[in-house]
Amino acid sequence: MLPYDKSEIRESLTIENIFELLQEWGGDPEYTEFGILSATICHNEPGEGSRKLYYYENSDLFNCYTGCGESFDIFELAIKVFSIQNKQNIDLNDAVRWVAFKFGMSSSFHLDESESKMLDWQFLGNYDRIQEIEIKDYSIQLKEYDSTILERMNYNVLIGPWLKEGISQEALNQARIGFYPGGDQITIPHYDKDDRFVGLRGRALSAEEAERFGKYRPIKINKQLYNHPLGMNLYNLNHSKENIKRMEKAIVFEAEKSCLLYKSYFGVENDISVACCGSNISAYQIQMLIEAGAKEIIIAFDRQFQEIGDKEFKHLTKNFKKLHNKYKNYVMLSFIFDKHLTLSYKASPIDEGQNKFLRLFKERVIL
16 A cells, blocks of 8 residues: 555646656656646656657646557656666655655655665655755755767857857857757757756757757767756856856846857856756755855746736746745745737747847846
């Protein structure tokens, strides 16, 4: 018998909880009208497979339209993910207990010595604890990769499409943006705040590849996947942290390219931008910015709604209010919100030029 009520826990999970797990597991999720669309991490490593894993909010079930060819819930997905990514076998009991503990539905978790070999529960427990912003002086160190691989990425090459969009060569050089011919991808190295090379993501140039696998995904070279948990780092913080400390402000974009545009428009000496690499920002990322000296965190997410009042609009405003309520006692949060519909659908606030961005920045919402 399970120690927790599986159905009760599953019904208590919000769609944001599901999104957070998919993001942590490298599924590169995105919200849709039916729920969430993700890469097929149910039977593939992160960065592989196709975007055919669907989560249906009305049923609380996933359906994989390739590979698995079946429906399953979040606990069964956890079992699949741990088997593929960690080479560790867990049963339904373990999966239910871990999810319950992760989202605060259980105040304790214990494994006896015989069970301890199954999972690195100590690490997972630490991940859960740092989701609480009250925890201070706690940090993790991500795996560091050999940065000599970047010498093969032609990082001094001119990236025509991004130069045409307004990104400066200076910004590309600072970020070591390159090109990987083997995947027809623009390469984006990720560093932690201490300049350690912790991941390498690629931006697909082929429209077909972007549609099938997603625009951004970890790069795999010679059987080495250069991935990292996106919620445990902030892109560009290694470059912007001193400016954030000086200005006491930080701007959080969704994607790396927005940071490159920001420093191109306003200069690397004024760069206060980071990217959370998704449409959610984790408690750990918030704490990283507070520790960097930010007294105001400006959320500058994409315009993920088509009309004022539509389902996506309500979802976005609900998430912003939730963020504000969660962290208002620790830092001032403001939101760049395109209430006048000046941007294109799904555009970043900085995608359509410096003037539009400055107007949106001036009109940012403080709850």
